[in-house]
Amino acid sequence: MTHRFHSLAAAIALFASLPAISSAHRQWMLPSSTVLSNTDAWVTVDAAVSNGLFYFDHVPMRLASVRITGPDGLERKAQNAATGKYRSTFDVHLNGAGTYKIAMVQSTVFAAWEEAGQQKTWRGSAADLAAHAPAGAQGLKTSRMNSRLETFVTAGKPSSKVFETTGVGLELAPVTHPNDLVTGEAATFQMLLDGKPAAGLDVTIIAGGSRYRDKEGEMKVKTGADGKFSVTFKDPGMYWMNATAAQAGGEGPAAGGRSSYTATFEVLPQ
Numbered sequence: 001m002t003h004r005f006h007s008l009a010a011a012i013a014l015f016a017s018l019p020a021i022s023s024a025h026r027q028w029m030l031p032s033s034t035v036l037s038n039t040d041a042w043v044t045v046d047a048a049v050s051n052g053l054f055y056f057d058h059v060p061m062r063l064a065s066v067r068i069t070g071p072d073g074l075e076r077k078a079q080n081a082a083t084g085k086y087r088s089t090f091d092v093h094l095n096g097a098g099t100y101k102i103a104m105v106q107s108t109v110f111a112a113w114e115e116a117g118q119q120k121t122w123r124g125s126a127a128d129l130a131a132h133a134p135a136g137a138q139g140l141k142t143s144r145m146n147s148r149l150e151t152f153v154t155a156g157k158p159s160s161k162v163f164e165t166t167g168v169g170l171e172l173a174p175v176t177h178p179n180d181l182v183t184g185e186a187a188t189f190q191m192l193l194d195g196k197p198a199a200g201l202d203v204t205i206i207a208g209g210s211r212y213r214d215k216e217g218e219m220k221v222k223t224g225a226d227g228k229f230s231v232t233f234k235d236p237g238m239y240w241m242n243a244t245a246a247q248a249g250g251e252g253p254a255a256g257g258r259s260s261y262t263a264t265f266e267v268l269p270q
Helices: 002-016 018-024 126-132
Strands: 026-031 041-050 066-069 079-083 088-094 098-115 118-124 138-155 170-174 186-193 202-207 219-222 228-232 237-247 257-267
Touching (some): 026 237, 026 257, 041 138, 088 098, 088 138, 098 126, 118 126, 138 170, 170 237, 219 228
Antiparallel strands (some): 066 098, 079 088, 098 118, 098 138, 170 186, 186 228, 202 237
């Protein structure tokens, strides 16, 4: 029995450590433009998992979880989607003024239990857990992983409706608009975990084009008690931001786990 218990615990621990294991391969989305004066425009988005930022050298991102939110808060559809060997790509029609959010949001549950003396494991959505793990399963242990990958594009005048948060997982609540970032000026953001300020959170920011630098040149900042942090960008370009946090246990079948947030921003010269 003790051996089985340790096996189940090891399985859960392995799942909880997955974000750290995969950190060498970074997930990202890269829009062709982030600020457009035309209020009836298009952008093309590349999506990949790679070693070098914004360089296609590993695997494509799968597009099943893409969610596009318009300035009115309504969902838009990705168009002309395609997935190749190293990247996926899709188009977004900006058919009105304001800020659009392009996101990939996933919530995964890992479960381990004993059944007829055998260890069973399963991975999927919280809604499907009951159909796969028997009611009252012996030694049932669960862990959840919430991940959110975002980028923002503005056509015409910036707007803020797309920044409304859900209270689930790690989320960004911008103080400075993500499409109003310029060199030499401090930008401020707030991180929320399950709707509350994520205090003491480590945030990593890396400029694109690391393939062509001797050093990656990452910037590391820490959120304050209010979940806020500020950063001043020295050089213009595309930037990748990431943070990961342990998630407290709660009610339901998937109590506790980890949550990650990743975003791509463009910084323009003054």
